[in-house]
Amino acid sequence: MATILAVDDSNSMRQMVSFTLKQAGHEVTEAADGAQALELAKKAKFSLVISDVNMPKMDGITLIKQLRTLPAYKFTPLLMLTTESSADKKQEGKSAGATGWIVKPFNPDQLLATVKRVLG
Amino acid sequence: MSIDISQFHQVFFEESFEGLDLMESALLGLSQGSDDPELIHLIFRAAHSIKGGSGTFGFTAIASFTHVMETLLDEMREGERSVSKPALTLLLQSGDVLRDMLEAARDGREFDPDRAATMQAQLEGLLDGEVGRSPVSSQTEADSRSAWRIQFRPYPDLLKTGNDPVRMFRELAALGEMTVEVDTSAVPRAEVYDAETCYLAWTITLSGDISREQIDEIFEWVDGDCDLVVEALGARQESPLPQSADTPKAPAAAPLAGGSDEDRRSGDDRRKTDRRTTAAADTSIRVSINKIDEIINMVGELVITQSMLGQFGTEVEEFDSGMIEKLRDGLSQLERNTRDLQESVMRIRMLPISFSFNRFPRLVHDLSAKLGKKIDLKISGESTELDKTVMEKIGDPLVHLVRNSLDHGIEMPDERAAKGKPETGVVHLNAYHQGGHIIIEISDDGGGLPTDKILSKARQRGLVGEGETLSHEETLQLIFEPGFSTAETVSDVSGRGVGMDVVRRNIKDLGGSIEVRSERDQGSKFTIRLPLTLAILDGQLLKVSDEIFIIPLVSIVESLQIDVNKVNAIAGSVEMYRLRDDYVPIVRLYELFDLQPSNTSLQDALLVIVEHDGRKVGILVDELLGQQQVVIKSLETNFRRVAGLSGATILGDGMVALILDVGGLISMSNRGPASQPPRNRERAA
Amino acid sequence: MKAVQEEQEVITATTQIGMTDDNQYLTFMLAGEEYGVDILRVQEIKGWDKVTPIPNTPDYMQGVINLRGAIVPIVDLRSRFCMEKLEYGPTTVVIVLRVRGEDNECIMGIVVDAVSDVYNIQEEDLRQIQSNGNSLVAESVSSIATVQEKMVILLDIDHLLNSRELADINGALD
Numbered sequence: 001m002a003t004i005l006a007v008d009d010s011n012s013m014r015q016m017v018s019f020t021l022k023q024a025g026h027e028v029t030e031a032a033d034g035a036q037a038l039e040l041a042k043k044a045k046f047s048l049v050i051s052d053v054n055m056p057k058m059d060g061i062t063l064i065k066q067l068r069t070l071p072a073y074k075f076t077p078l079l080m081l082t083t084e085s086s087a088d089k090k091q092e093g094k095s096a097g098a099t100g101w102i103v104k105p106f107n108p109d110q111l112l113a114t115v116k117r118v119l120g
Numbered sequence: 121m122s123i124d125i126s127q128f129h130q131v132f133f134e135e136s137f138e139g140l141d142l143m144e145s146a147l148l149g150l151s152q153g154s155d156d157p158e159l160i161h162l163i164f165r166a167a168h169s170i171k172g173g174s175g176t177f178g179f180t181a182i183a184s185f186t187h188v189m190e191t192l193l194d195e196m197r198e199g200e201r202s203v204s205k206p207a208l209t210l211l212l213q214s215g216d217v218l219r220d221m222l223e224a225a226r227d228g229r230e231f232d233p234d235r236a237a238t239m240q241a242q243l244e245g246l247l248d249g250e251v252g253r254s255p256v257s258s259q260t261e262a263d264s265r266s267a268w269r270i271q272f273r274p275y276p277d278l279l280k281t282g283n284d285p286v287r288m289f290r291e292l293a294a295l296g297e298m299t300v301e302v303d304t305s306a307v308p309r310a311e312v313y314d315a316e317t318c319y320l321a322w323t324i325t326l327s328g329d330i331s332r333e334q335i336d337e338i339f340e341w342v343d344g345d346c347d348l349v350v351e352a353l354g355a356r357q358e359s360p361l362p363q364s365a366d367t368p369k370a371p372a373a374a375p376l377a378g379g380s381d382e383d384r385r386s387g388d389d390r391r392k393t394d395r396r397t398t399a400a401a402d403t404s405i406r407v408s409i410n411k412i413d414e415i416i417n418m419v420g421e422l423v424i425t426q427s428m429l430g431q432f433g434t435e436v437e438e439f440d441s442g443m444i445e446k447l448r449d450g451l452s453q454l455e456r457n458t459r460d461l462q463e464s465v466m467r468i469r470m471l472p473i474s475f476s477f478n479r480f481p482r483l484v485h486d487l488s489a490k491l492g493k494k495i496d497l498k499i500s501g502e503s504t505e506l507d508k509t510v511m512e513k514i515g516d517p518l519v520h521l522v523r524n525s526l527d528h529g530i531e532m533p534d535e536r537a538a539k540g541k542p543e544t545g546v547v548h549l550n551a552y553h554q555g556g557h558i559i560i561e562i563s564d565d566g567g568g569l570p571t572d573k574i575l576s577k578a579r580q581r582g583l584v585g586e587g588e589t590l591s592h593e594e595t596l597q598l599i600f601e602p603g604f605s606t607a608e609t610v611s612d613v614s615g616r617g618v619g620m621d622v623v624r625r626n627i628k629d630l631g632g633s634i635e636v637r638s639e640r641d642q643g644s645k646f647t648i649r650l651p652l653t654l655a656i657l658d659g660q661l662l663k664v665s666d667e668i669f670i671i672p673l674v675s676i677v678e679s680l681q682i683d684v685n686k687v688n689a690i691a692g693s694v695e696m697y698r699l700r701d702d703y704v705p706i707v708r709l710y711e712l713f714d715l716q717p718s719n720t721s722l723q724d725a726l727l728v729i730v731e732h733d734g735r736k737v738g739i740l741v742d743e744l745l746g747q748q749q750v751v752i753k754s755l756e757t758n759f760r761r762v763a764g765l766s767g768a769t770i771l772g773d774g775m776v777a778l779i780l781d782v783g784g785l786i787s788m789s790n791r792g793p794a795s796q797p798p799r800n801r802e803r804a805a
Numbered sequence: 806m807k808a809v810q811e812e813q814e815v816i817t818a819t820t821q822i823g824m825t826d827d828n829q830y831l832t833f834m835l836a837g838e839e840y841g842v843d844i845l846r847v848q849e850i851k852g853w854d855k856v857t858p859i860p861n862t863p864d865y866m867q868g869v870i871n872l873r874g875a876i877v878p879i880v881d882l883r884s885r886f887c888m889e890k891l892e893y894g895p896t897t898v899v900i901v902l903r904v905r906g907e908d909n910e911c912i913m914g915i916v917v918d919a920v921s922d923v924y925n926i927q928e929e930d931l932r933q934i935q936s937n938g939n940s941l942v943a944e945s946v947s948s949i950a951t952v953q954e955k956m957v958i959l960l961d962i963d964h965l966l967n968s969r970e971l972a973d974i975n976g977a978l979d
């Protein structure tokens with residue numbers, strides 16, 4: 001299955017995302033903010049990155065912009081975790097290079113369905 | 121796939137409460153005039169995380185409440201709204217409501233919906249009704265069609281968003297029957313062909329019971345990165361009926377309602393599960409990775425030392441002096457490793473005292489407003505670490521002391537001005553390590569303790585004799601006497617009933633001590649000294665009848681050699697020792713503990729004066745041995761509680777030594793030997 | 806000590822062989838009688854060593870020892886059964902047992918004259934005895950078995966060493 005990088009500053013969300021994906025057989029690496037995620041992404045190639053938007057140190061939008069500059073992540077699906085209130089954020093995320101988004105709140109099944117959409 | 125998400129609830133609650141704490145201190149920072157933009161971002165993130173989590177974990181009421189807070193914060197963050205004082209106050213209050221809601225959810229209790237609604241209405245009021253607009257007004261038509269034609273022409277850079285048309289077609293194909301025509305007209309000649317660019321366009325025909333929404337969802341992520349035309353095929357194409365009259369929609373609406381019903385039900389279920397998990401939940405502690413790595417490193421060193429020493433056991437046949445030298449080295453290395461490891465393991469339970477200090481900015485903010493005083497809170501040393509249990513137990517005494525400083529210490533602004541002091545008083549919380557202890561200081565630049573009032577009150581209460589004169593320090597000590605309260609009236613700030621004696625007892629129970637210094641009009645300073653952990657205590661080893669006992673150093677007032685002229689027997693039974701102006705009962709441990717005495721004479725014998733809860737006794741001992749830190753072991757694990765003992769420890773030679781419970785001994789000695797006749801039994805040993 | 810170590814080896818060996826439905830019992834001597842305890846409850850056997858007495862506990866409570874960092878109480882079984890005292894000698898051993906209380910399991914040691922043997926005893930060879938109900942011995946005996954023409958008294962250690970019972974008795978003394 002796929003190697004996925006899950007980025008969220010919220011422990012519970014990150015654990016839930018990570019646990020759900022692991023249950024589905026994926027290999028998951030966790031990062032607590034964008035800066036940490038970027039470091040990890042430079043060291044290993046992930047086939048999907050799922051990132052929260054609002055995070056300390058480096059937010060999700062910046063992370064996505066940074067990732068898209070890396071040759072290894074040119075076409076990699078990058079998903080944002082966002083809330084329904086931030087319609088502008090979706091647009092901002094898209095122009096930063098995000099593949100798509102998962103709208104919070106979501107349940108494990110929705111998460112898996114969305115992930116399935118982008119993993120070949 | 122069924123995943124029980126309730127397993128993440130505890131983490132969610134923990135981090136939400138942490139988030140609330142951060143939010144609160146940042147809000148207080150803003151209300152004190154800070155213009156650090158990061159503060160508002162921090163508050164926003166906290167609210168945002170709580171909202172996201174509560175929605176995901178099924179606490180919908182919390183999610184919708186937080187949503188309003190978040191909207192307000194978002195506007196502040198984007199600079200669309202000024203950070204006004206009323207808004208901050210409202211946000212602080214909302215934080216309180218949110219905390220209560222989270223607590224209720226955690227404990228499986230119902231939360232008063234009116235309270236949330238009232239608060240939410242106030243927040244919405246502040247938002248000028250902007251949120252009145254329903255976010256559900258979706259433009260997409262929900263009607264199902266039998267067939268659709270989709271013209272999809274991606275822009276050249278579509279692939280660079282990570283989206284892949286092939287995957288999208290796979291999704292579409294899952295909806296119904298699909299035919300695809302590809303338009304390759306835009307593909308350039310091979311020599312200018314860029315593999316990273318998308319040149320193709322497609323026309324897709326999709327048939328089956330498919331809604332427009334389902335199609336839109338698939339193309340949602342590429343909206344703006346392509347030309348997309350979605351057309352309905354078939355007879356019903358030209359009848360976009362008004363929603364109310366849209367009868368075919370009714371069946372579609374039914375499952376929707378059913379769905380929300382189910383949500384409610386599963387919400388109830390979740391609450392039930394929640395209650396179960398709460399009941400079973402252990403208290404947990406977050407440990408930084410650094411601390412764990414440190415321990416892993418140490419265990420690594422321990423293993424190396426062990427293998428080095430192990431070689432002696434297997435390879436060495438005879439010891440020569442060089443080997444013994446090596447063995448000694450190995451043993452001292454082992455000792456060092458073990459001690460380091462013990463320290464590190466203890467540190468796992470250590471948290472920075474900021475966890476305890478963090479509640480004070482809010483307390484000071486609220487109380488100073490209530491009292492009409494101007495007070496600045498200064499906090500330093502907040503990263504000083506101490507044991508989690510000690511911290512939990514010191515919380516209430518600290519609140520009491522800070523409240524006292526605010527209520528009685530700091531004067532009203534005009535009074536301060538009259539004294540030539542700045543109108544704004546300062547309360548300072550400080551913490552630092554000293555030896556194996558943490559020192560916590562609470563100081564203020566207020567009026568100081570009124571020693572004259574203290575003294576006259578103590579006389580009135582009979583704590584001090586009429587003719588007796590006390591030094592400044594002795595007078596200050598009086599405030600710790602049971603039942604003493606300096607407040608002229610009982611205010612609802614400093615509370616009633618609980619006095620400084622309780623504060624001191626709580627601290628003593630933790631093996632700590634408290635001191636006070638105070639100068640008229642200069643202010644007061646309370647200094648609390650606490651052990652870093654409850655698992656270790658500083659003990660005085662002593663010998664009574666061939667047995668070694670340990671007295672906590674903190675209980676010992678002094679040790680002295682008995683002058684028999686100062687011994688008086690009261691009523692022929694209780695022996696009292698005159699200690700300056702005081703009389704302390706002499707406790708013969710061998711009598712209380714029914715041991716074979718090795719010395720019964722008081723002549724030149726040693727007396728250890730101990731104190732608990734303001735009462736002193738002198739314990740007769742045969743010999744004073746060294747002082748050392750001992751690890752406290754419970755007797756209850758395999759046996760039970762024993763009167764007069766607080767536990768046991770293991771000495772360097774592997775023997776067990778018992779730790780005396782000074783409070784217990786005092787009450788045992790009060791019952792007197794009469795109620796407990798010595799039974800000198802033979803022991804098989 | 807050497808004898809004790811050999812005993813332990815014997816125990817291990819028999820445990821490995823006796824993989825049947827039988828119950829295995831470790832037996833020990835006390836005033837000429839042979840007593841047995843369920844071997845699964847035996848944590849270890851160690852020689853008698855000095856204990857730290859606990860004040861104001863019944864006579865049979867010898868005190869506590871340090872067993873690899875745990876504080877373990879030691880009960881003198883002769884004294885507990887109100888038997889005549891015997892000077893501790895080289896065969897005197899402490900059998901460390903896991904005792905089940907109402908809601909916890911605790912570790913306690915009993916001092917006995919000597920360790921005897923390990924037997925496989927089948928369920929049907931156990932004989933319930935009619936309790937004459939006048940002593941702790943009688944109450945603590947779960948059954949009697951005959952092994953190689955000898956009588957072995959099997960003890961219910963949970964009843965015998967229930968720390969709550971110990972506490973109650975002590976409470977009565979207070």
